[in-house]
Amino acid sequence: MTVHPIIAALKWHKAGVLLIVLQIALTLAIVSNAIFIISQRISVIQRPTGVVERDLFRVSQSFVGAPSGDDPASLDKLDALQLADLGILRQLPDVQSVAASDGMPLQGSIWVGGLALTADQKTPTSAAGLYYGDEHMRSTLGARLVAGRDFNAGEILHHTINSTVPSPVIIVSQALADKLYPHGDALGKTVYLDSKPTVIIGIVDRLQVANASTRPWVYMSVMAPVRLDGVNANYVVRAKPGRLLPAMQAARKALFAANRMRVMPDSWGIQSLTEIRDKAYRADRGMALLMGLICLILLGVTAAGIVGLTSFWVGQRHRQIGIRRALGARRIDILHYFHAENLLIAGVGVVVGAMLARGLNVWLMTQYEMARLPVTYMVTGVLAMLAIGQVAVFVPARRASLVPPVVATRAA
């Protein structure tokens, strides 16, 4: 089949052809970028936290009328309140382990520190999310230790977040260790956390910072051996396998029974990591859902538009089709003709669309910190648009192929 007669015929429908080309181009531009946004959000949501998420929950609460912690006596009082809570939680039958830990992956608020290799370094080598907690923190969270050791009980300090007391030892995530010492010899090295010297005594293979950030330092985490004293005290608890809900209910009851003067509301007081994860990625999931919905509508509308306009053309060329059939064209030839015609139009559309998609992506990159659209998305989008065109054109093309040759003999 030659292309020339198709082009000649399309010259009669310049406006319609232009409209379909435009529609396919815009659809491709929007859909390929939208799908890219969806895939980015999904990969953000699927990032592992580095902790064993099953059976893990967080207790976040504040003591009412607690001392300020600015003098040693009140600091000890605050710490005693916290230690009492930890003891109560540890005795619950459904609880496997308990730790004082200010942080929990994805929970939202985060302490950030700067790590440097020398004392007088102007800008830190890396930013890092800080986890403050006791000697049970790493094991309760379930982050896997790949080198060195855990904190021991004697190394645990306790002070407020505003304290200037340095932590003599830290455990870091593998990502951070590699950033600080690319040759893999971070263990045992002295580094500077917020300009204060500290020794790396352990490395965990992965630990996401305590919020759902997409910053480059999302896996740069530091565990510091500090039970943070304050009005607010947070714990992480691992329930025995499969006993998460009973453990959470028992924890709530036991803590209030021991000390009523605390604030621990239903909404955020005791939450499983599953709930925390759900809240943290709600916006990303929503954006992916919305983009998916818009893509579906777009593709539907474009396919319907192709069906509509091609049907109109088939109606207009009724007589010509009859003549072709009378002159010996088979049904399959007519079918092929319309498929080829659509391929031609859609082909022009996807070329324009690919350029538009790139343009839109570049614009999004400058305005909204989007990443560069990979070629695979473009190619997939192009193929998908061509396929949709072929499927959509089938209905009117089949109707065209059913036009009987006798039409040629009738007056128009």
Add this chain to the structure above:
Amino acid sequence: MFGYYLELALRSLRRSPGLTALMVLAIGFGVASSMTTWSVFRAVSGDPIPWKSSKLFVPQIDMWGPSARGSDGEPPDALDFADAMALMKAHRASRQSAIYAVSPSVVPAATGAFPLNVSGYGVYNEFFPMLDVPFLYGSGWSAADDASRAAVAVISHTLSQQAFGDGNSVGKTIDIEGRDYRVVGVLADWNPQPIFFDVRDTGGFSGDGPDVFLPFDRAIAVGMPNDGSTNCSVMPAAEGFVGLQQSSCIWIALMVELDDAAAVTGYRQFLDGYAAEQQHAGRFAWTPNNRLRDLPAFLTFEHVVPRDTKVSLLVALGLLIVCLINTVGLLLAKFLRRSGEIGVRRALGAPRAAIYQQFLCEAGVVGAAGGVLGLLLTGVGVAGVGLVLPKRIADLAHIDLSLLALTMLVAILATLLAGLYPTFRASRVQPAWQLKSN
């Protein structure tokens, strides 16, 4: 004539129900997705205090110097304690208040009630008149209360109900963080979105409004810790909350009211003078790098409108455009299919204008039908926006008369626009040619 064209339009649309349904669906979906995302965008990009936002300003001072500046050269977006207090003391604006976030516990008076955790702010007395904060009972406190660090509090209506039940609680005593405070004012429902005096901590949108306001100096004196974010370029040298106050860490917002251009110029000069003075005293080793943005400019600077909201709106508008192009194509097909009918009308003496009226009327009917479908789908969309967006933002999106009117208007106008070219083609049909060939 209009009634006749309307009848013709309906008859014509009934003749090809598939094509008609396709156009109505396309317009309905296109308009509804745009309007749903618009309702969210409108909610988050609104001016929270439109009658006054151009008179409210946020001073920024560069206390960290060039080494801590980003590539944009901007100074920090909040103040440290020393600078906030210096600006408060100078009192160069007609009204001004330093603001910091607190999160104290409150023990309700009723026995057996659980303690509550409430969010609030330490502010100065001028905060309330400056932001036109509405009171249900009582009022804010006085300058004398600020000076004497009086144990007074302004609480929200919600907290008043939780702590004291219904009725006027002014004059009653409330236990905040283990200390007694006298309630001097109860707010009428007040929860501006974005919560413009604290965008740095909340990102702009915070769900429930603040529940308690305490005198700034009082909250500092009793050591009520900062519940907002703290950013440090250099770590505090001294221990505790006092150490934070002596440091250059930023954690305090400052808002000032400047009534005219002269006052704004005057305040700018004052800021530069202050920074120059600090430079002279050796505290700043750099030339002044201050900003004085009015509230709308500051909200833009802080990127209060979420990026996702903007991208969604853009993508939805893209969808609307594709739907319209689709409608142009379908209307073209529909109108030109009736070339014979047009030819007869023209031959019987109908002018082009009459053809325009007839076919634009038909486009308008399609648009109206699409608009009605769009209204329904917008309703579903706004109701379902909670599935897609964070609750604190989804709650802001709502349907009102202006949104409904806009939906209808966009649907009809857009379809008329889409109908222009097909109608133009229809009006160009040659009557003689059509009559001959039929």
